[in-house]
Every structure is written in structure tokens, then in C-alpha cells.
Amino acid sequence: xxxxxxxxxxxxxxxxxxxxxARDFRETACLVAFCxxxxxxxxxxxxxxxxxxxxxxxxxxxxxxxxxxxxxxPDEVIVTxxxxxxxxxxxxxxxxxxxxxxxxxxxxxxxxxxxIFDAVERTGKSVRVTFNYRYAPxxxxxxxxxxxxxxxxxxxxxxxxxxxxxxxxxxxxxWHRDKRNxxxxxxxxxxxxxxxxxxxxxxxxxxxxxxxxxxxxxxENAERRGETKFYSRAHGSKNAEDDHFALHxxxxxxxxAMYLDAEGEDAYHRDQSVFSDGISIEDTMGxxxxxxxxxxxxYSLTSYAPWEGFRVMFNGSGxxxxxxxxxxxxxxxxxxxxxxxALEARxxxxxxxxxxxxxxxxxxxxxxxGGGDPQLLRDLFGEKSEDPAGRAASHVDGALSILTGICxxxxxxxxxxxxxxxxxxx
Numbered sequence: 001x002x003x004x005x006x007x008x009x010x011x012x013x014x015x016x017x018x019x020x021x022a023r024d025f026r027e028t029a030c031l032v033a034f035c036x037x038x039x040x041x042x043x044x045x046x047x048x049x050x051x052x053x054x055x056x057x058x059x060x061x062x063x064x065x066x067x068x069x070x071x072x073x074p075d076e077v078i079v080t081x082x083x084x085x086x087x088x089x090x091x092x093x094x095x096x097x098x099x100x101x102x103x104x105x106x107x108x109x110x111x112x113x114x115x116i117f118d119a120v121e122r123t124g125k126s127v128r129v130t131f132n133y134r135y136a137p138x139x140x141x142x143x144x145x146x147x148x149x150x151x152x153x154x155x156x157x158x159x160x161x162x163x164x165x166x167x168x169x170x171x172x173x174x175w176h177r178d179k180r181n182x183x184x185x186x187x188x189x190x191x192x193x194x195x196x197x198x199x200x201x202x203x204x205x206x207x208x209x210x211x212x213x214x215x216x217x218x219x220e221n222a223e224r225r226g227e228t229k230f231y232s233r234a235h236g237s238k239n240a241e242d243d244h245f246a247l248h249x250x251x252x253x254x255x256x257a258m259y260l261d262a263e264g265e266d267a268y269h270r271d272q273s274v275f276s277d278g279i280s281i282e283d284t285m286g287x288x289x290x291x292x293x294x295x296x297x298x299y300s301l302t303s304y305a306p307w308e309g310f311r312v313m314f315n316g317s318g319x320x321x322x323x324x325x326x327x328x329x330x331x332x333x334x335x336x337x338x339x340x341x342a343l344e345a346r347x348x349x350x351x352x353x354x355x356x357x358x359x360x361x362x363x364x365x366x367x368x369x370g371g372g373d374p375q376l377l378r379d380l381f382g383e384k385s386e387d388p389a390g391r392a393a394s395h396v397d398g399a400l401s402i403l404t405g406i407c408x409x410x411x412x413x414x415x416x417x418x419x420x421x422x423x424x425x426x
Contacts, residue, residue: 136370152318
């Protein structure tokens with residue numbers, strides 16, 4: 001059976017989904033409609049479909065979302081709008097009889113999360129959250145090793161994630177820089193990482209304490225370092241010409257078509273200065289989490305590092321597992337030549353107590369997010385296959401990952417340890 005999909009939010013992340021359906025999954029999936037707040041971006045999405053040999057599909061502005069569902073009768077709705085509006089389209093799609101696939105994070109705070117849970121219970125429909133990192137071969141292998149008892153009972157996890165000055169900086173140019181839109185990086189970005197820990201430990205967070213600040217990006221930090229040349233956005237600014245952090249939309253055909261040419265409709269500037277005022281998210285964060293299993297996580301996120309990737313170490317009653325993954329740099333929507341999170345190098349070393357270290361061999365996975373993207377797409381849009389690791393993520397998984405970040409945000413505001421169940425019981 002061929003499933004019908006409508007997609008709402010035709011920005012950068014949407015390309016990943018609609019390209020896959022149009023190019024790789026025509027026997028099992030078909031696109032029936034696009035929806036967005038911006039008609040220019042809708043038109044661009046259709047030109048990309050045509051370039052793939054797919055016919056144009058109907059387009060609807062956001063206020064016609066209900067009409068889109070009524071006219072095209074999709075089986076599922078793919079939600080790739082800005083984070084603060086995910087709940088709106090998820091809930092409405094469920095109420096109108098559709099299942100939902102949503103980009104991460106599922107939403108940005110506890111009240112919105114509760115709306116989604118209530119809608120799932122009310123309608124009996126499903127919500128899938130696209131945690132592609134679960135599908136990366138090295139992350140799946142980590143899960144297998146830990147489940148097998150390779151290091152015994154897990155007592156602590158040290159997890160450091162680094163975003164470099166190309167990819168990391170990009171969050172401070174666009175809508176993510178406003179915490180009201182994204183929940184900050186501990187919700188928007190770390191949802192991937194907290195989900196991996198939940199997945200690896202087969203447990204859920206119990207209590208959270210966090211600290212974080214804006215220490216690198218933002219005008220005040222640049223002034224402290226002696227910077228004197230400022231601008232609000234790169235386009236049309238002489239001060240941006242020699243700035244390594246500037247994004248020049250007119251030099252990239254895809255960014256120009258999706259954002260610069262679309263500004264007349266919504267006044268959204270994709271190329272804001274990372275050293276301007278108005279940034280309300282952190283760039284330096286540390287979080288400690290206790291899990292129901294008893295394990296403790298020490299996590300850090302830095303968004304201005306010289307390299308991109310992560311290190312994670314698991315300490316258990318029978319040894320230690322050490323992982324290092326280096327990823328390629330990229331800019332969201334910057335073009336297909338830069339796959340998001342494609343691998344440059346990785347190392348997985350098992351250190352058993354009283355035994356020699358063992359380098360774990362893992363098959364190379366092609367594609368973005370460590371090779372997880374192609375496998376996720378097959379799981380979403382292709383023929384279903386066995387998944388003994390249980391990588392498909394539900395709305396419950398989506399909630400458990402963002403709750404760590406939501407509680408971390410609350411802890412940063414109050415200076416207190418936050419119990420997850422006091423914020424939202426899942």
C-alpha cells in the first residue's frame with residue numbers, strides 16, 4: 001500500500017524528507033501537499049520536486065492547514081516547522097485523523113508536551129519522532145554492547161558534544177537564537193543526545209541539575225574580546241565581508257531561493273550576526289542527570305569548538321566503554337554537498353576489567369548523521385523490517401528526551417535540582 005504524506009514547514013529540514021520520498025520511496029510513499037507560512041518557499045519546494053521528476057503538488061498557506069487535510073486526505077503529516085509550533089500541527093493533524101512524523105524536538109516545554117499526549121490518547125493516532133542518531137551503526141552498536149552486559153551494570157556516563165564554528169554558529173544566526181522559538185540548545189539540539197542516553201541505558205531521567213551561559217556569541221562577548229565592527233545581518237553589510245562567521249545568502253543559490261528571495265513575505269532574516277544583540281540561548285552548558293536505573297550522566301555542550309562530534313564514556317561494574325566520533329561540518333540548507341553529521345572518524349574501545357582493550361569494528365554507514373539517515377528513512381517510508389534494538393521513537397521517547405532539557409532550563413533559572421516527574425509525568 002502506498003501511504004500519502006502531507007508536509008508542513010518547507011524550510012531546510014523538510015528537504016531531507018520530501019527528497020527521499022520523491023526520489024527513493026515512490027513504491028511505498030507519495031507526497032500530496034505542502035504547507036507553509038511562506039508562498040515563496042512553497043514554490044521553491046515544488047521546483048525541487050520537479051527537478052527530481054516528481055510532479056508539482058498542491059500548496060497551502062498555514063491558515064489553510066485544515067483545508068489541506070480535507071482536500072488531500074493524507075495518511076500521515078510530516079511536521080518540520082519551527083519548534084514552538086510543532087505542537088499546533090501535531091495536535092491538529094491527530095484530531096483530523098492523521099498519524100504524525102515530527103522532526104525533533106517534539107516540542108519545547110511541558111504544557112505543549114501535555115497537549116500532544118492528550119491528543120494521542122484522545123485520537124488513538126501515533127506520533128513518530130525522527131531520532132536519526134539512534135540508527136547510526138556506531139550508536140546502535142553501543143546499545144548492543146551495553147545491553148549484552150559488556151561492561152556490567154552502568155554506573156556513570158561522561159558525554160561531551162561539540163558543535164564547531166560553522167555548524168554551531170548557525171544556531172545563532174536564525175530563529176533558534178530566540179529561546180521562545182527553540183527552547184535553547186538543551187532542548188533543540190541536546191534532545192538527540194539525551195535520547196541516545198535514554199536509548200543506551202534503557203532508562204529514563206529522574207532528576208536534573210544544570211548550569212549554562214552565553215559566553216562566546218552575542219555582542220557583549222565580542223566587545224569584551226575587543227571587536228569593534230558590528231552588523232545586524234550579513235546581506236548588504238560591509239562589516240560582514242571579512243567576518244568568518246558571516247553567512248552570505250546571495251552566494252548560495254539554495255539559501256538565496258529559500259530565504260533571501262522569501263523575505264518580502266515574512267521579514268525573516270536567515271543571516272543574522274552571531275555577535276549581535278537579541279540572542280537568548282546559551283552556548284556553554286553543563287548538565288548532570290540521575291536516571292531511574294541509578295546511573296548518573298555528566299553532559300556538556302559547547303557550540304564554538306574547533307571540531308564537530310562527541311566523546312562518550314560509560315563506566316560499569318565490569319569495565320569501561322569509550323567512544324569518539326568526529327563529524328563533518330555543515331550549514332543547514334547550505335546544499336546537498338554537505339551531508340548533516342556525516343562521519344570523518346570514529347573509535348569504539350571496550351576496556352574490560354582485568355582484560356586487554358578491544359577495538360570494536362563497526363560497518364561503515366553511508367549518509368548523514370553517522371550513517372543513520374538512510375536507515376531512518378527506510379524505516380519511515382519503506383518496507384518495514386525487524387528492529388531488535390527498538391530504534392523507532394514514539395511520542396513517549398520524544399517527551400523523555402526533551403524533558404531532560406526542559407528540566408535543565410528550569411534548573412539554570414532557579415539554581416535548583418529539578419525532579420522530572422514534578423515537571424511532567426510520562
